[in-house]
Amino acid sequence: MDGAGSLYHFLKTGKRSRPLEPRSGSGRERNAAKATLQGFEQIGEFTFRRRRRVPSPLSVPAHETLLFTGTTPGDLLFFDTESTGLSGGAGNTIFLLGIGRPEGEELVIEQYFLADFPGEKEFLSACLSLFSPNRLLVSYNGRTFDAPVLAARFALHRLSCPLPRHCDLLPPTRRLWKHTVGSCSLKNIERAVLGVKRENDVDGAEVPERYFRYLRSRDPRHLDEVVTHNEIDVLSLSRLLGVLERLRREPEHAQAPATAPADVSALAALVAPHDAERAFKLLEVGLASGDIRAGLSLGFRYKQCGRQAEAQRVFERLFEIRGDLTAGIEIAKYAEHRARDPERALSVVTALLDRRPRPEPPVRELLLYRKARLERKCIRF
DNA sequence: TTTCACGATGGGACCATAAC
DNA sequence: GTTATGGTCCCATCGTGAAA
Incomplete structure (x- = not known):
């Protein structure tokens, strides 16, 4: 086997018998x-x-x-x-x-x-x-x-x-x-x-x-x-x-022009645990400036807090200015299950199915299913 | 009162992404 | 090239309300 400075020797004895040589x-x-x-x-x-x-x-x-x-x-x-x-x-x-x-x-x-x-x-x-x-x-x-x-x-x-x-x-x-x-x-x-x-x-x-x-x-x-x-x-x-x-x-004051603006939804999430109203205000400003992500975040935050009327105001605005799919679905849910207004829900779902670009197949199928149910409800009413 | 349908919620799987 | 983390998506479960 090799000499006293070898790996074999080290593994066997646990000791290095002589110092490592300098590399150069x-x-x-x-x-x-x-x-x-x-x-x-x-x-x-x-x-x-x-x-x-x-x-x-x-x-x-x-x-x-x-x-x-x-x-x-x-x-x-x-x-x-x-x-x-x-x-x-x-x-x-x-x-x-x-x-x-x-x-x-x-x-x-x-x-x-x-x-x-x-x-x-x-x-x-x-x-x-x-x-x-x-x-x-x-x-x-x-x-x-x-x-x-x-x-x-x-x-x-x-x-x-x-x-x-x-x-x-x-x-x-x-x-x-x-x-x-x-x-x-x-x-x-x-x-x-x-x-x-x-x-x-x-x-x-x-x-x-x-x-x-x-x-x-x-x-x-x-x-x-x-x-x-x-x-x-x-x-x-x-x-x-x-x-x-x-x-x-x-x-x-986050949106300083010299640097890339921070995402308003993420900024609101940062502030919300300590100051919920400030977070709502940030998102309202974001929505007013046309930030759809901020708007959706605002709508879902209101909804989660049980502030349904404010949530619907936000979703209606998003649906009105951009025909937003997510906002539209939220309006349809509210109209059907809370406001008991299946006709309003049906008109929103129909608009979503007709919008361009067309919803992707899985969402489209869900919308068609919802539409069929709403049509049955409208006949009954 | 029971059943069904729906929405909300939580957990698990998978994917993208930083570091050197 | 490796690894862990956070984010996203999907599915299962639970709670609620309407209809029979």
């Missing part, structure tokens, strides 16, 4: 290469840290509680990682972890860098101090990606998982802007909503390859753009939360 160059050369990673200080054999202060883009006073997160800014940790791939399994290693902490008017951005795989435990241990349990992690798709990968790495090294509560900004962002922006990747949202355009940015898919190139060559220039990419991600999280907070506080 002497130890002195490797350290020289490490030292040139822009602005980073060495805090362990394989772990490096960079700390920078920038004006906080969050623009919420330190003592105020954010409506969106229920915490003060000082409790937030904006969080993003760069790793060697996408899979959540044992093969995916985090090599750069960026954390943003609001401190007064500033955002303190700390980045922890892992210079080589053997130092992962040391790297993770250095990151541990960041995650105090009373904090709130803020990420973009971090609930699905960053947090599970990080938790897996902690587990692999038998370190207790310290991750605190988590607020993922992707779901609310998607709800608010998917209809107006389309793809809700962070880069797209930066451009369309935050008004930020990245210069010379590295594509996320390119990040693993950049790290592997660095490991092979020990040339830290391969990682300069990755480090910047990570820092911008953290900054954008802070900016995005600021926008979401403003929407939550002043939804009426």
Whole structure:
């Protein structure tokens, strides 16, 4: 069999009999290469840290509680990682972890860098101090990606998982802007909503390859753009939360012309749990401006609250201005089952069947069934 | 009083989509 | 390329009201 430094030996004894060989160059050369990673200080054999202060883009006073997160800014940790791939399994290693902490008017951005795989435990241990349990992690798709990968790495090294509560900004962002922006990747949202355009940015898919190139060559220039990419991600999280907070506080001023407008229905859903009447007003304004989605949302909200008359007023308006199918069906249901007016219901259903474009077959069949029933009722009356 | 038809609601399955 | 999440759609079940 092979020698004492082999995988066989490691599996049999659980010990590594001699240290891993450097991939290239002497130890002195490797350290020289490490030292040139822009602005980073060495805090362990394989772990490096960079700390920078920038004006906080969050623009919420330190003592105020954010409506969106229920915490003060000082409790937030904006969080993003760069790793060697996408899979959540044992093969995916985090090599750069960026954390943003609001401190007064500033955002303190700390980045922890892992210079080589053997130092992962040391790297993770250095990151541990960041995650105090009373904090709130803020990420973009971090609930699905960053947090599970990080938790897996902690587990692999038998370190207790310290991750605190988590607020993922992707779901609310998607709800608010998917209809107006389309793809809700962070880069797209930066451009369309935050008004930020990245210069010379590295594509996320390119990040693993950049790290592997660095490991092979020990040339830290391969990682300069990755480090910047990570820092911008953290900054954008802070900016995005600021926008979401403003929407939550002043939804009426959400439709700023400089950025993509938020979907009014989603905005109303954001506000409704705390201020139902404000949500109704938002949707009324949306309907008045011709927003059909807002109108339907308004009608169903009124209906769900038992405010049938208001719901019918909204559905009638939608049916009148656009001959809307969903609104028409709601009018027909109300006329048949509540107002006891089968003739009105029949006239609406007939109009829906005649409208252009024709309803699709499954809906058309339901409408024909409803029409036949209403015709029987009309004869009886 | 029983039966039937309808609308409302909840749960499960499937799909799209972010992250590197 | 992987994975989990949220959203959407469909189906089953339940409650209600009308008709026999």
